[in-house]
Amino acid sequence: MNKFRTSLTHVLSCLLLALISACSSSVKLQVKGELPTPLATLYPLNLGVHYTDNFLNQIYQENTKERENWNIDYRQPRKTLFDQILPTMFQSVLPITAVSVPTDGAVIDAILEPDLVETQFALPDETQTDNYEAWIKYTIKLYQPDGKLISEWQLTGYGKTPTAMFTSKTDGLNTAVTYALRDIGARFVLDFRKAPGVQQWIAGKINCAEYPYLC
């Protein structure tokens, strides 16, 4: 009986601690998530890619009354997504340090520069729904090798995940960010050709008779 009582006390104490920690408003999260390699159409083009400092280093931080000490770091999956997607879309991908820097004789057809514009989060308590939500907004710029802008467009990714028993706030936000990144990747792969001016640029670079499905 004593053994049973001790076990019950332990279980209820753990539940109480879990409830207390769930009520804390601070968030420290390093996002880790699975991002699949896409089934993309390969363009016979050589791409340079430039990640801005902002894209590589920005961490979401907020310290308000409602969101005390929020620190959400998704720098790694942000870069991993493009590192996985671009080689499936282009014949070759060359990382470069700046848009206007010469590429030491390497032949590139264009330079892609993704940049992070905005990140937003919503918690179930804030929206009165059962979902953790994340929105991520990027600006994508495509340059000619000499630095002249070919096209600029915006990409928004949205991710949500429902609340569930024993799912913490950080788990919920982690999943929401991963889905938002996945959404951005999907839109990038499928809408690349539809961005203003990109279709004409592709048509000028490849042999449309050989690749009719790309023109």
Next chain:
Amino acid sequence: MLSNACKLIVLLVFLTGCSNTTTVDEYRENESTAMLEGESIVVLGRRSSTSYETEFDFITCVGNTLKNKLRGINIIPEKEFLNSMYPYFETSTAPMDVQNLDKLVQTPAVAKKLNDFRIRYFVWIDGFTETTNNSGSMSCAVGVGIAGCLGFASWDDKSNYEATIWDFKELNLEGKISTQSSGTSYVPAVIIPLPLLARVQSGACSNMANQIGSFLK
């Protein structure tokens, strides 16, 4: 005395509670032809609504139940399919009707992957389970060397799902199956909480899977 009261509550709850009611409807658009051995079915959740999300575990449950029912037919797990077909079947990019699926297979990489899977039927499930009514209350306390709960809580669950079946071979809508379930759960607690749960979602899952299995046989 307390023990007798406990027994009475439990007996009453068993006799009156935890009852599930389920309704299943079927609509057939085209006559389905027999599946060949080695052909596959993929069960996918529609998650385009902003107000709810079709649960991943419900889709997994329907897939697993269908697998037991249709021997010799391959059921592709949702996550495996979504990752393999990325980015064509994401929430924001998935085809909403069978005509769009026809357009999608014009992309050589997509057509090849779907042929590799030997897909015959797509089963799209849209819906969710929600708690519609809560009542009662329960208090729990922890002290030095003692812990316990006292009270009575109950709630109603309601589930509503619709499955749309596409024939990939014929590129047409095969039919639709819908299921509605509801039930009430109770938790009486005298020191120890005793949950008596109505298995609304799992009931909806088995009814849906059995009906899909019969539909495709």
